[in-house]
Amino acid sequence: MKTLVIVTHPNIEQSRINKTWMEAIQNQDNVTIHQLYATYPDQKIDAAKEQELLSAHDRIILQFPFQWYSTPALLKEWFDVVLLGDFGIRGDKLRGKQLGVATSTFGPAESYQPTGYNRYTMEELLKPIEATNNILGMSFMTPFILHGVSNVTDEQLAQNAAEYVKYVTKKSVTV
Numbered sequence: 001m002k003t004l005v006i007v008t009h010p011n012i013e014q015s016r017i018n019k020t021w022m023e024a025i026q027n028q029d030n031v032t033i034h035q036l037y038a039t040y041p042d043q044k045i046d047a048a049k050e051q052e053l054l055s056a057h058d059r060i061i062l063q064f065p066f067q068w069y070s071t072p073a074l075l076k077e078w079f080d081v082v083l084l085g086d087f088g089i090r091g092d093k094l095r096g097k098q099l100g101v102a103t104s105t106f107g108p109a110e111s112y113q114p115t116g117y118n119r120y121t122m123e124e125l126l127k128p129i130e131a132t133n134n135i136l137g138m139s140f141m142t143p144f145i146l147h148g149v150s151n152v153t154d155e156q157l158a159q160n161a162a163e164y165v166k167y168v169t170k171k172s173v174t175v
């Protein structure tokens with residue numbers, strides 16, 4: 001199985017979590033890392049090139065820092081310009097492939113509960129991506145989420161990055 005990890009971080013040099021995750025998976029067999037902000041500094045996405053990349057992989061993982069309860073802007077743009085035609089709602093090019101999400105949040109786990117200050121769960125907040133997965137006929141992987149990033153020690157992050165390698169390379173869709 002070939003896996004494409006699309007990393008969308010507006011400021012990867014300043015990143016702690018997403019950079020560590022990216023470094024952890026970079027030497028894995030059959031894993032391609034594709035950074036949107038680095039590839040498109042002008043933010044003009046080449047849809048045909050992106051579609052070629054999608055076709056060449058079986059599992060697509062969207063990796064990003066959670067921003068305003070959503071994806072960074074360039075990843076939303078990617079959805080809008082890449083998932084069209086044969087790769088869109090009437091197409092079948094993505095049917096049967098797997099879609100995963102890996103995201104990090106400042107808010108601690110308990111804040112992403114009905115009783116927490118963010119009020120909604122990550123399962124609820126990630127529904128737009130899950131709904132996109134569904135309409136494209138893809139299989140949605142259980143998301144990989146790291147909460148409360150400011151309280152994560154270096155040791156915990158190293159352990160979490162090892163878990164991330166397993167997530168990216170695992171055989172099944174569910175944990």
Ligand SMILES: Cc1cc2nc3c(=O)[nH]c(=O)nc-3n(C[C@H](O)[C@H](O)[C@H](O)COP(=O)(O)O)c2cc1C
Nearest residue numbers: 015016017018019065066067068069104105106107
């Ligand atoms: C513009 C912006 C919006 C953010 N929105 C959220 C948010 O809605 N919820 C949250 O928990 N953290 C939010 N954060 C915090 C980021 O998720 C956090 O800094 C990031 O996951 C850390 O990952 P990194 O070390 O790879 O940068 C936001 C950060 C920025 C810069």
